[in-house]
Amino acid sequence: MKAESSNTSRLIHRTIIWALCALILGVLWMYISRAPSTLNMSVGPPPSPKEGFSAPDFTLELLDGGQITLSGLRGQPVVLNLWTTWCGPCREEMPAIEKVYRDYKDLGLVVIGLNLTSQDSEESVAAFVQELGLSFPIALDRDGSVSNRYQLLGLPTTFFIDREGVIRSMVVGGPMSEALIQSKVKNLLSENP
Amino acid sequence: MFPYLQIGPFLLQLSGLALLAGLWFGIILIEKESLKLNLDSTRVIKSFFYGLIFGIVAARISFVFQYSKVYLVDPLSALSLNINTLSPNFGLLAGLSFFFLYAFRKQLPIRTTLDSLAPGLAIFMVALGIAHILSGNAYGGPTRLPWAIYLWSDYRHPSQIYETVAALGILLVTLRKPLGNPGAGLNFLLVVALSAAARIFLEAFRGDSLIWNGGVRAAQLIGLVILAATIVLFKKWGEASE
Numbered sequence: 203m204k205a206e207s208s209n210t211s212r213l214i215h216r217t218i219i220w221a222l223c224a225l226i227l228g229v230l231w232m233y234i235s236r237a238p239s240t241l242n243m244s245v246g247p248p249p250s251p252k253e254g255f256s257a258p259d260f261t262l263e264l265l266d267g268g269q270i271t272l273s274g275l276r277g278q279p280v281v282l283n284l285w286t287t288w289c290g291p292c293r294e295e296m297p298a299i300e301k302v303y304r305d306y307k308d309l310g311l312v313v314i315g316l317n318l319t320s321q322d323s324e325e326s327v328a329a330f331v332q333e334l335g336l337s338f339p340i341a342l343d344r345d346g347s348v349s350n351r352y353q354l355l356g357l358p359t360t361f362f363i364d365r366e367g368v369i370r371s372m373v374v375g376g377p378m379s380e381a382l383i384q385s386k387v388k389n390l391l392s393e394n395p
Numbered sequence: 396m397f398p399y400l401q402i403g404p405f406l407l408q409l410s411g412l413a414l415l416a417g418l419w420f421g422i423i424l425i426e427k428e429s430l431k432l433n434l435d436s437t438r439v440i441k442s443f444f445y446g447l448i449f450g451i452v453a454a455r456i457s458f459v460f461q462y463s464k465v466y467l468v469d470p471l472s473a474l475s476l477n478i479n480t481l482s483p484n485f486g487l488l489a490g491l492s493f494f495f496l497y498a499f500r501k502q503l504p505i506r507t508t509l510d511s512l513a514p515g516l517a518i519f520m521v522a523l524g525i526a527h528i529l530s531g532n533a534y535g536g537p538t539r540l541p542w543a544i545y546l547w548s549d550y551r552h553p554s555q556i557y558e559t560v561a562a563l564g565i566l567l568v569t570l571r572k573p574l575g576n577p578g579a580g581l582n583f584l585l586v587v588a589l590s591a592a593a594r595i596f597l598e599a600f601r602g603d604s605l606i607w608n609g610g611v612r613a614a615q616l617i618g619l620v621i622l623a624a625t626i627v628l629f630k631k632w633g634e635a636s637e
Contacts, residue, residue: 209575210574213573213574214574214629214633214636217573217574217581217585217629218629221622224588224622225622225626228596228622231615232595232612232615232619235612236610236611237604237606237611237612248547248548248549249548250548252534252547255547373479375408379469379472379475380465381462381466381469381472381473382477382479382480384462385458385461388462
């Protein structure tokens, strides 16, 4: 019993010594591996459909005519919602998106409803927009290239993009509640222009 | 990376499923370990579960208070199943507090109970690494090393794989119990110390670190504080167990 206790005691002391060594090495490692302070701040993160990265740019035609270019909206927060008419949760969350758009568009919020037209039909899209009374721009991804660039894995998917064009958060799946959309939009709007 | 699986109208988050599997295996290990330590396993599992549920509820309530104006207009949306509307830090703190309070009230010996959680925690860390592999989160910094993976527009350290391998190593050490089974909280401390050390080392390869003043990576500094705390506790609890 005494031998067992002495053995445990020795193991504990050995563990403490190892942990102290790890602590000292850890401090050194933290110093060596600190992030460089000379980052070129004029170059933003590379484009990728992921939080913390620049939103991949696109130019698409709008349902009402004309075109929209994402990079042309720099300086304004953007909500980019990828949807189709046959997707149930997309339909369910549209009224909430429309309400948030109406509430915050005067503060500079831009909402783009990016329809996957390659998997939909323009007639259905027009009827859907009219039925739900959507007033934000509807962009048509006719060849699916934009949804591919955004590596779309499920519908609906919504990207919340800040004034610098960086994706701050994304929500895959739905329907999103109005509270969720508002909380994300408020975060975007609270940042300095 | 394969984060989602759409089956009809249902969108399954595979990383979430990995975490659930980790939780399930973790509970099995906790139950087995608590029996070995002569603890009332039902009470241990209950404290764990109640802590978990309380933590989730607290995380949601905290989020609702943060955006109270929005929720006043639509109070029912506070019941939404969306995991995006949680305050994780507050939830973790509340869950842990509730766990300790419940365990204390049920007269569970705290250090022995913590030891019973050790293998469960270790396996959950493995599941967390797998969840990161599936989701592409916790991604690595850019590198041109031969084993770099192409992810998020660049060749990067496979930091999720580093993390999973480290967690598997910690799990193996935990299951071998190099400090024996005194039930003095030492096995739990060992898991925490090893996890902190692994994080301090591996954080340097991450591409999504939170950077504080002077280029210090927040996770490394927090890891060092945790490691230092475990050394103090090792000494204190070790002396008590001798």
